[in-house]
Amino acid sequence: MTDQRKQQRTLVLGGTGKTGRRIVAQLRDQGVPVRVGSRTARQPFDWTDPATWAPTLRDVDAVYLSYHPDLSAPGALKTVSAFTDLAVAAGVSRLVLLSGRGEEIARSAEEHVQAAGVEWTVLRSSWFNQNFSEDYLLEPVRGGEVVLPVGPVPEPFVDADDIAEVAVAALTDDKHAGQLYELTGPRLLTFGEAIAEISTATGRTINFVRVSPEEYADGLAAAGVPAGTIELLTYLFTTLLDGRNARLSDGVARALGRPPRDFADYATSTAATGVWGGA
Incomplete structure (x- = not known):
């Protein structure tokens, strides 16, 4: 990290979400001034209210751009493009975009960020491991039955901690400017296999x-x-799980110089917290 980067403020959109809160914690540990972009922040940020954008961007040099609920949602491209243009006009010099792997609409948002005239890094992610423990699949796992419209299609589940670490590197180190990283875990697993690994880790039948x-x-x-x-x-469980992402990539290793975290390690450490119940 350069001394200049360490002194400049970074805005983390979705700063209380799965990747955002991890990024905020890591940046603060490194002494980087951080502004959390969320509806509940001291300076509220709301994607649906453009009046909140400019105040949140004041005196910001770098932005972690994570759109909620998803870049494939209706109107996402228009909204993200408008925010990107405003950020550049406000003096932001670096954008790190969290994108969706295999999503054509997301590609259009990537292209807008890449053409914005500032330093950029794009992080294309697959399904998060943490969707099983911090999101809509938590309660089904706790209940012992996960019901989904998903066949035996393998997916390269990626850990949110890995995404956050790559994002922090991209926000603070010049060598990641102009890079597109596809972030996956080290193995392909079907949803059934992932659930089975969680079952083993918890000692429960799921x-x-x-x-x-x-x-x-x-x-x-x-x-x-x-x-x-x-x-x-x-859409996420059907269109995106048609096999298009059934391959591994080296994004984590290229960005961080180490292999990505394995799903089994995630399952074991998460089970030990007791969030899923069981042993």
């Missing part, structure tokens, strides 16, 4: 049940999940 996309959507609707969220989840 079943994986495959249903049709229609059955899955109906189940979410019956549970009161909003229609927009149902549409997004169905």
Whole structure:
């Protein structure tokens, strides 16, 4: 990290989310001034309220750009493009974009960031390990049954800690400017295999049940999940899990000089926290 970078403020959008809060913690440990971009921050940031953008960007040099709920969501490209243009006009000189692996709409957002006229790094990620422990799959795992519209398609699950470490490197070290890193774990696993590894780590029986996309959507609707969220989840579990991402990449190793964290290590350490119940 250069001394200049260490003195300049970094904005972490989604700063209370899975990757964002890890990035905030690492930057603060390194003495980097950080501004957390979230609705609950002292200076609130809301993707749906452009009036909150300029105040959040004041005196910021670098931005971790993570869009919620997903770059494939309706209107995401327009929103991210508008924010990127405003950030550059406000004096931001480095953008690190969290993108989706295999998502065509996400590619358009990447291209806009790359053409913005400032230093950029793109991080394309696969499914997070932490979706099983910090998101919508936590309660099904706790309940002993995970129901999804997913077949035996392998996925290179990636750890959020690895994503955060690569993001921090890209935000603070000039050598990552202009790089596109595809971030995956070291193994391909089906969702059934991932659940089985969690079951072994917890010492509990956790079943994986495959249903049709229609059955899955109906189940979410019956549970009161909003229609927009149902549409997004169905897209993520069907369109993106057609085998397009069933390959490993070396992004973590290229960025950090070490192999990515294995899913089994994640399952073992997470089980030890007791978040899933069991041993």
